[in-house]
Amino acid sequence: MAKLYTGKDGRLLIDGTEQIKVASWSLSASLEVLESTTLGDDQRTYVPGVQEFNGSASLLYYNDGTGRNDAATALKKVLKIGAVAEADTVTLTLRLVEGSTNHDVELTAYITSVSFGASVGEITKAEISFQGTGALTTVTI
Amino acid sequence: MAFPTLQPTGRDFDPGTYPVKTFRAQSGAETRILYGNQRTGMTLGLSYDNILDTEADDFLAHFDEVQGTFQTFTVPSDVRSGWSGTDSAIDVPSPNAWRYESAPVITSVRPGVSSVKVKLVGVL
Numbered sequence: 335m336a337k338l339y340t341g342k343d344g345r346l347l348i349d350g351t352e353q354i355k356v357a358s359w360s361l362s363a364s365l366e367v368l369e370s371t372t373l374g375d376d377q378r379t380y381v382p383g384v385q386e387f388n389g390s391a392s393l394l395y396y397n398d399g400t401g402r403n404d405a406a407t408a409l410k411k412v413l414k415i416g417a418v419a420e421a422d423t424v425t426l427t428l429r430l431v432e433g434s435t436n437h438d439v440e441l442t443a444y445i446t447s448v449s450f451g452a453s454v455g456e457i458t459k460a461e462i463s464f465q466g467t468g469a470l471t472t473v474t475i
Numbered sequence: 476m477a478f479p480t481l482q483p484t485g486r487d488f489d490p491g492t493y494p495v496k497t498f499r500a501q502s503g504a505e506t507r508i509l510y511g512n513q514r515t516g517m518t519l520g521l522s523y524d525n526i527l528d529t530e531a532d533d534f535l536a537h538f539d540e541v542q543g544t545f546q547t548f549t550v551p552s553d554v555r556s557g558w559s560g561t562d563s564a565i566d567v568p569s570p571n572a573w574r575y576e577s578a579p580v581i582t583s584v585r586p587g588v589s590s591v592k593v594k595l596v597g598v599l
Contacts, residue, residue: 368524368525368584368585368588369484369524369525370484370524370525370526371484372481372482372483372484372556372557373482373483373484373485373486373556373557373558374482374556374557374558375557381525381588383584383585383588384585
């Protein structure tokens with residue numbers, strides 16, 4: 335059946351836990367290419383270099399009544415007392431749902447920046463940016 | 476093994492010069508003495524960007540084979556790729572031959588890929 339995907343189909347999982355009140359996420363992938371054009375060539379040629387993955391997400395700062403606040407958990411990956419350790423990675427799963435089928439991109443990443451604030455008349459959100467480290471672990475889009 | 480038969484990604488050539496010594500008198504008169512009839516001292520710089528490591532190590536093998544900067548050798552026509560002038564114009568004129576001016580410099584770019592820079596000098 336034909337299907338257009340919308341934000342309603344989007345999910346974000348951090349370390350396997352589906353985040354509540356996610357407003358948006360985005361992922362960007364890029365490939366560095368290395369020029370291999372030699373003297374005498376008429377067209378430029380390239381060989382693949384290294385890949386890079388990064389993105390961002392926006393979570394509502396929301397307490398579900400049981401003390402769970404996913405936005406706060408994500409914020410505390412960077413807003414912490416003491417240094418960020420090499421082991422402080424998260425497994426991010428960026429998902430589009432189609433019935434019982436999940437279209438996933440999964441990667442290991444560092445949360446590289448977080449921001450949140452409070453404004454009159456607005457819902458407080460936590461904006462996070464992440465930088466992938468290593469290869470993607472799942473791609474089922 | 477011979478000098479690697481790869482097409483460079485960059486090349487610079489200095490044609491060298493004739494062995495001339497110039498003397499200038501206090502009056503300003505200049506006297507030049509030509510000590511030889513062969514142009515020499517030409518230099519050839521070659522860049523091989525983003526080549527396979529297995530190709531890059533051919534330069535090290537060749538550098539070993541000619542005992543570094545000691546022995547002379549000829550270079551294949553591949554080093555002149557892209558040059559539409561006379562081949563001999565950017566090669567060593569006989570009886571000159573090339574030798575390494577310094578060891579090849581290998582820069583690792585990513586796993587399996589390196590860039591190599593080679594500097595040759597023409598000597599009699």
